[in-house]
Amino acid sequence: MNARYGMFIDIDRCTGCGACMVACAVENNIPPLPAATDRKGVTWIRVYRIGNGQRSAFVPVMCQHCGQNAPCVHVCPQQAVDVDPATGIVGQMPQRCLGCRYCMAACPYHARYFNWWDPVWPRGMEQTLNPDAAPRMRGVVEKCNFCQGRLHRAKESGGQFVPACVEACPAQAIEFVDLHQSPPPANSFRLLEKLGTDPKTYYHSKRDWVREIANAPGPGGAPGAGKENRRG
Amino acid sequence: MDKDLIARGVKRCSPRQFGMWLAPWVALFVFGLYSAGLCLAKGLNQTNMDNRFVFGLWIFLDLAIIALGAGAFFTAFLLYVLKVEELRAVINSAVVIGFVCYSGAVAVLLVDVGQPLRSWFTFWYPNVHSMLTEVTFCISCYLLVLAIEYLPIVLRNRRLRDVPGFLVFEHELHKLVYVLAGVGTFLSFFHQGSLGGLYGVLRGRPFAFREGLALWPSTFFLFILSAAAVGPSFILLTTWLAEKISGKRLVRRRVFDVLARISGLLLAVYVAAKALDTLVWINRTSPEAGFPAAQYYSWRPFGTWILFAEIVLFGLVPAVMLLVPRVRARTGWLVAAAAMACFGVVLNRFVMTIQTLAVPTLSFDPFLSYYPSWQEVGTFLAVIAFGVLVYSISFRYLRLFPEEREVRQISFFTTETRRHGENPKNFSVSPCLRGE
Amino acid sequence: MFPWNYGFHWTAATVIFLGAFYAVLAAVAATLLAAALRSRRDVRAHAVEEIRWQSDFDSLPARDRLCRHAITGELAGRECPNGFDCRTCETHTRLATAAVLAATRSIPAMREKPEVEIYGMNYPVDRLYHRGHTWVHPASDGTLTVGIDDLGRRLLGGADAIDFPQRGARLRANGPVFTLRRGSVRVRVLSPVDGEVVGAHFSGPAWFLKVKPLNGGFDLRHLLSGPEIKPWVAHEIERLQLALAGDAALPTLADGGIPVDDIAAACPGADWDAVCGVMFLDG
Structure with missing residues (x-):
């Protein structure tokens, strides 16, 4: 198997319902963390709301799975992050992570999450845990890995797979692709392309203002962007 | 008992007074240990750091104290490698x-x-x-080197010296100290640099990202330079503080002058390099990454004032003050300049840590602020208290300032001379004493 | 860290990085090991006291390391590089020879006649003096008598206790010979010569040691004698004044004054421990 997995996300289709976030949390055994705030919680995929004053749009952002020179890979002091050459997936090994959070500082997409608490599930809820995904302990970093559990299943059975968010999206806004086979659609763009991170997540929107905000030359490049936009 | 441990010929306060000085620091230390214990036992949720502000007070202050602590390696380098003999007076303290x-x-x-x-x-x-x-390896190795350099100072204690094994080991180890000074310089060079490189390589954070010279980004070299520049200033400042708190002259004025000159010179070079680096970054590096530099300074409170404060007010100004002999000659100005230099470098570490993380990268992401929790502050206070305790105890029982005894007599002599006019009748001045 | 660890790659960066790391560790370990081995060697060679003196001497302020020829005015401000052991000093050999040849020339100290009484203290000229305030008197039977000089006696006044070396103990020049105690003050007095203790003698309040040479005879070139004594005592009184000055304005030695018999009792405010340390060259 030699693939280059990536995602196409159609911003115009996203309704901001958050089903992807829920599906992701369930699939990957993300604990409920009742004490967590918006800034300390764990959600491998986050839906941002952007607006131009009249209209709103929603941008799901997960790990963008940058190219070989992913900013998080070379900063990790103990090789807990790597880019799998066979799949192009940027992998995180929580078992080896020290929790220094340098990779989080390095990530321009803020797509990495730290376990500020011990993972605890309410009584009985541990029954619902996914046996294909190992829960992570307190003090390590985790992030979207394109549903590694599903990938392993697919490898074993020789079949195909899609990550949970793709499966859950009622508007089919997210498409999981092998970039070797499906080149990115025209008019698509990637976030912060100028940084040279070469991400494998492509966004698409027909609306000019959405593209303008998403591609704004840096933060605050779009007028009032900082005030207007909130996180999903 | 207590008196037996104090070096011959130096005055120290009574054990009771010393205990009273230590008590608040011990209390602070215990409180800090409790805070740190909470963070270790309950996890980092005790802090106000979050997924965006992954580094906070701790990393900023770590960077700051490592920069200030550079005085140790740089003084050792100047003394043992470049043979600036004046610095022997402060090497133990450093x-x-x-x-x-x-x-x-x-x-x-x-x-x-x-x-x-x-x-x-x-x-x-x-x-x-x-x-x-690189940072982890070098800092842990250097801490080992520092511990070994500290060992002879401890073994030189008056009572420990009575143990023949200690006496001889101290003597033999001290003879080899230049090896340690060399290794320490090598290690410090790399970890001070790597601490700068830590931010300079963050391609995903255009505020911090810098272009490289050879293998390393420019911040690598700027951090080395700034740490070397501010190290002597911090030694000057702590020596002055120790003098004020203990109420004693500890070194000759000449030592302050040498420290200030070295610090001023390096600071001037650093300010020039930093200014050049900032210009390259504003005009080339940052725009090429898609981020006009002006944006970084549109987020209150991080206005352009911070750039001015870092480079001019707490960079150029103290550098000039330290370099002008007339300003340097007055202790008040000298100490103020050293403090400003230290503050400037601390501000630089603050900017590199906190502003880097506060400035958003995604165009639709908000600017975030962060205040440390009491557990974070407490943990850091433990480090400050630990430092004061170790230093105070070392100051009392070890010879941190080898010239202290000599200076004490000289200072008495000079005040006497002043009081009595040209030549006090009770003193006949031997030629070796003049010119001190 | 090691090639067998998961994730190890034989790349140039790894080799350079880990090579530097291991080199640093090796350098640090070698330093410690060398220091430890040399320490063991020193302890076995009974060099502890020699090292103690070396280290004490090195930590003396520059003005206390003044060469004897600087004290007499023959040389300007020379610091002794040999730990007050002139036996190996070329400068001393040269100057001593020159002094003998030109005894009548205009070196001020050399022209003066030696005095027995210096500043009211007793410094007999038939004795040789060590910088640590002991004297040596050669006896006709080839042994030496070793005692403490008059300034030293006045500094210590009536010592509460004196530890003498045992019969047969081997002395080394600049190693310890007596330990004197007075109250909480404990001072090691340095031995002026190399030798073996044959006995201690007491005559009233005075006491001294008898020492015989270790092999052959004594080499006493490092001791002060004749016209050197007076400038040296003057220098010592200056040092004493400075040492006392740190603490209190004292009934010090005005010009022509005589140190009182028991200086310690006369200066109760002084840090006597420190003063004795300075005067007896005991770190």
Whole structure:
């Protein structure tokens, strides 16, 4: 198997319902963390709301799975992050992570999450845990890995797979692709392309203002962007 | 008992007074240990750091005290390698300051990582391309070197010296100290640099990202330069503080002058390099990454004032003050300039840590602020208290300032001379005393 | 860290990085090991006291390391590089020879006649003096008598206790010979010569040691004698004044004054421990 997995996300289709976030949390055994705030919680995929004053749009952002020179890979002091050459997936090994959070500082997409608490599930809820995904302990970093559990299943059975968010999206806004086979659609763009991170997540929107905000030359490049936009 | 431990010929306060000085620091230390204990036992949720502000007070202050602690390596380098003999008067103090700074920084780092018990992973599975690996290796090695450099100072204690094994080991180790000074310089050079490189390589953070010279980004060299510049200033400042608090002259004025000149010279070079680097970054590096530099300064409170404060007010101004002999000659100005230089470098570490993380990268992401929690502040206060305790105890029982005894007599002599006019009748001046 | 660890790659960066790391560790370990081995060697060679003196001497302020020829005015401000052991000093050999040849020339100290009484203290000229305030008197039977000089006696006044070396103990020049105690003050007095203790003698309040040479005879070139004594005592009184000055304005030695018999009792405010340390060259 030699693939280059990536995602196409159609911003115009996203309704901001958050089903992807829920599906992701369930699939990957993300604990409920009742004490967590918006800034300390764990959600491998986050839906941002952007607006131009009249209209709103929603941008799901997960790990963008940058190219070989992913900013998080070379900063990790103990090789807990790597880019799998066979799949192009940027992998995180929580078992080896020290929790220094340098990779989080390095990530321009803020797509990495730290376990500020011990993972605890309410009584009985541990029954619902996914046996294909190992829960992570307190003090390590985790992030979207394109549903590694599903990938392993697919490898074993020789079949195909899609990550949970793709499966859950009622508007089919997210498409999981092998970039070797499906080149990115025209008019698509990637976030912060100028940084040279070469991400494998492509966004698409027909609306000019959405593209303008998403591609704004840096933060605050779009007028009032900082005030207007909130996180999903 | 207590008196037997104090070096011959120096005056120290009574054990009771000393105890009263230590008591508040011990209290602070205990409170800090409790805070750190909470963070270790309950996890980093005790802090106000979050997924965006992954580094906070701890990393900023670690960087700051490591920069200030650079006085240890730089003084050792100047003394043992470049043979600036005046600095022998402060070398022991510098080693203790360095030891305190580095051990404190390493302790805080151990609280700061999510899984302290996995710290050895970095040594076992090192990613040699990571700046943090370089930092981890060099800081832990250098702490070892500092501990070994500290050892002879401890063994020189009046009572410990009575043990023949200690006496001889101290003597033999001190003869080899130049090896340690050399190794320490090598290690310091790399970890001070890598701490700068830590931010300079963050391609995803255009505020911090800098272009490289050879293998390393420019911040690598700027951090080395700024640490070397501010190290002597910090030694000057702590020596002055020790003099004020103990109420004694500890070194000759000439030592202050040498420290100030070295610090001023390096600071001037640093300011020039930093200004050049900032210009390159504003005009080329940042725009090429898609981020006009003006944006970074549109987020209150991080206006352009911070750039001005860092480079001019607390960079150029103290550099000039330290370099002008007339300003340097007055202790008040000298100390003010040294304090400003230290503050400037601390501000630089603040900007590199906190502003880097506060400025958003995604165009639709908000600007975030962060205030440390009391547990974070407490943990850091423990380090400060630890430093004061170690330094105070060392100051009392070890010879941190070898010239102290001599200076005490000289200062008495000069005040007497002043009182009595030209030649006090009770003194006949021997030729070797003039010119001190 | 090691090639067998998971994730290890034989790349240039790894080799350079880990090579530097191991080199640093090796350098640090070698330093420690060398220091430890040399320490063991020193302890076995009974060099501890020699090292103690070396280290004490090195930590003396520059003005206390003044060469004897600087004290007499023959040389300007020379610091002794040999730990007050002139036996190996070329400068001393040269100057001593020159002094003998030109005894009548205009070196001020050399022209003066030696005095027995210096500043009211007793410094007999038939004795040789060590910088640590002991004297040596050669006896006709080839042994030496070793005692404490008059300034030293006045400094210590009536010592509460004196530890003498045992019969047969081997002395080394600049190693310890007596330990004197007075109250909480404990001072080691340095031995002026190399030798073996044959006995201690007491005559009233005075006491001294008898020492016989270790092999052959004594080499006493490092001791002060004749016209050197007076400038040296003057220098010592200056040092004493400075040492006392740190603490209190004292009934010090005005010009022509005589140190009182028991200086310690006369200066109760002084840090006597420190003063004795300075005067007896005991770190």
